[in-house]
Amino acid sequence: MSDHPSNSSRHFCFLFVSNASSTRKSASINPVTPSALNRSRVVDWMFGLTALWRFHTSTSFLAVDVLDRCLPHHKLRDTNLYVVGAAAVFVAAKYNETRCQIPSATELAQQVSQICSISAPSAAGPCSKEDIAEMEGIVLSVIDFEVGAAATAFTVFAESTRLADHALLENQVALFLLDLSARHHAMLQWRPRSVALAAW
Numbered sequence: 001m002s003d004h005p006s007n008s009s010r011h012f013c014f015l016f017v018s019n020a021s022s023t024r025k026s027a028s029i030n031p032v033t034p035s036a037l038n039r040s041r042v043v044d045w046m047f048g049l050t051a052l053w054r055f056h057t058s059t060s061f062l063a064v065d066v067l068d069r070c071l072p073h074h075k076l077r078d079t080n081l082y083v084v085g086a087a088a089v090f091v092a093a094k095y096n097e098t099r100c101q102i103p104s105a106t107e108l109a110q111q112v113s114q115i116c117s118i119s120a121p122s123a124a125g126p127c128s129k130e131d132i133a134e135m136e137g138i139v140l141s142v143i144d145f146e147v148g149a150a151a152t153a154f155t156v157f158a159e160s161t162r163l164a165d166h167a168l169l170e171n172q173v174a175l176f177l178l179d180l181s182a183r184h185h186a187m188l189q190w191r192p193r194s195v196a197l198a199a200w
Contacts, residue, residue: 036185038072042085043183045115051106054100057175063092063152064182065192066143079135082112082119083127087135095147105136106127122192153178156196175200186197 043064048103050060066088070076075085084106093102112127157178161171177199181187187195 038081039067039185040183041119042081043067045082046085046089047179047183049086049111050093053093053103055093055097056100058098058152058154058158059089060098061178061182062148062150063089065074065150065152066091066096066147068141068188070139075142077136080112080116080127082115083131083135084139085133086112086127087139090132090136091139091147105132108132151192153181153192153196155197156193157200160196160200170200 027197046063046067047060050063067085070084070088090102090108090189091106093100106129109127109129109132116127140147157174160173178196181195181199
């Protein structure tokens with residue numbers, strides 16, 4: 001294997017470090033969007049949830065897509081982001097999972113309460129199943145019930161790997177880069193297709 005990075009690796013690095021002020025075509029980011037650090041923490045936690053319940057990778061990326069489509073909305077201003085993240089996972093799992101058992105609202109509420117007790121101990125009270133159910137309705141309303149309306153970086157990647165003959169290691173590295181990009185706020189400026197093809 002060559003020690004020099006491939007063209008796609010250099011392309012991905014260019015996307016990753018480019019000026020974050022560029023306009024992303026597939027979503028708008030406005031002043032009500034939470035800080036990049038807070039979003040990154042919540043997305044990390046969401047990936048942990050989907051791994052805990054052994055959801056398909058596509059569900060993880062769909063949940064993050066749902067979260068990012070919701071965050072700019074005024075209805076979610078000053079909302080606990082972990083509750084929004086849990087609701088996004090709930091919505092994505094119901095839409096996408098066919099084999100794994102989907103956790104109940106009570107189980108998700110317990111996960112939110114647990115993470116909040118660590119990261120935000122001053123937050124008001126534990127999360128309840130009613131909080132999750134209410135946020136699920138808000139999330140669906142904000143995205144107009146269009147859960148899978150657009151392709152995620154993972155779905156583009158999965159389709160590309162199905163049509164091409166790439167080595168397993170190359171696919172694993174590309175998937176790692178996609179995982180990293182989903183957690184990084186600056187990558188929201190790029191279309192999912194651009195991110196997927198750059199990683200691949």
